[in-house]
Amino acid sequence: MNRLNLRHLHYFWMIARAGSIARAAESLALSPQTLSGQLATLEAELGSALFRRANRSLQLTEFGQTVFSYADDIFQTAQALDEIIQQPPEDRPLNLSVGVAASIHKLIAYHLTAPALTLSREVHLRCRTGETNQLLKALGQRELDVLLTDRQPDFxxxxxxxxxxxxxxxxxxxxxxKLASKLIPGFPNSLDRQPFLTTSLNAPYINELMNWFAAQRIQVKIVAEVDDSALIKVFGREGIGYFAAPTVIQDEVCRQYEVECIGSIGQVRETLYAITRARTGHNIAIQALLTERADLDDSIEKNDQ
Structure with a gap:
């Protein structure tokens, strides 16, 4: 430990995560020259290079990869400890930052986050939507506490x-x-060549649905691709085409958007995940969101029958 300067190690860790000295220097509020000098000092202390330059960018050496893996454990643990230390007294609101994949239906997102809002302690909720990969990066950078997504990322x-x-x-x-009255009789064959509204976000259930259409020999006529699940339902309400949504929110979709259910497809399913950091501290809002999943799943299975 006498040879290891943790501040220099932290600077190295930030550079490795940022991918460049300039970006790390901006995050640390240091000049690139200062940060470069600190990195050189650490490499001298360790007796080996941590980075090599390739195509005008920094890449970890084999030794650098080893050092980074240990540094990552150290500073992830330190950040988790800092979260515990910084937790406010029980009479202050808890902060909960939730990332929601844009392809998740907004009514589903509400149901998934609702358990965290029913705690006796006040919770200050912040929601951010976007693509799963972008939100996962934000989660790793501790900008989010949890990510709700319809796909299990390949970590x-x-x-x-x-x-x-x-x-x-x-x-x-x-x-x-009007369109439902035409499509309900003879379902699913009635769907052939009828106007369909689909998400443009490559949602896993849409891929399964397209395979199901093909198996049923239904020719799909896509009239609109929309990257917002709520907007798709508005188009559907106006009769532009039919659309898909999870069965669990069937009653809410019909009531809110004044549409009718044409039919349910048991072979096509949407599975939802919460992604957290390995060390989440003791945020009871996150724990509520995770532990209430069994009740939600039971209600889904009941609606599917």
Whole structure:
């Protein structure tokens, strides 16, 4: 420990995570020259290079990879400890930052976050939508506390994150009453060449649904691709086409958007996950969100029957 300067090690860790000295220097509020000098001092202390330059960027050497893996454990643990130390007294609101994948239906997102809002202690909730990969990066950088997504990410570092299965629902199809009256008789063959509204976000359940259409020999006529699940439902309400949504929110979708359920497809399912950092501290709002998943899943299974 006498040879290891933790401040220099932290600077190295920040550079490795940022991918460049300039970006790390900006995060640390240091000049790139100062940060470069600190890195050189650490390499001299350790007796080996930690980075090599390749295509105008920094890449970890084999030794640098080893040092980074240990540094990552050290500073992830330190940040988790800092979260515990900085926790406010019980009479102050808890902060909960939730990332929501844009392909998740907003009504589903509400149901998944609701358990954290029913605690006796006040919770200050912040929600941020976006693509799963972008939100996962924000989670790793501690900008988010938890990520709700409809796909289980392929983690490069399995020690950094944890995936928690929250729920699974079959998929149903919906349309405005006039179009629904045409599609309900003869379902599913009635769907052939009829206007369909789909998400443009490559949601896993949409891929399964397209395979199901193909198996049923239904020719899909896509009239709109939309990257917002709520906007798709608005288009559906106006009779532009039929759309898909999880069966668990069937009643809410029909009531809120004045549409009718054409039919449910048990073979096509949407599975939802919560992604957390491996060390989440003791945020009871996160724990509530995770532990209430069984009740939500039971309600989904009941609605699917």
């Amino acid at each position: 490069k570092d399995t020690g950094q994150f944890r995936a928690h299965r929250l729920a699974s629902s079959s998929i149903s199809l919906f349309a405005a009453p």
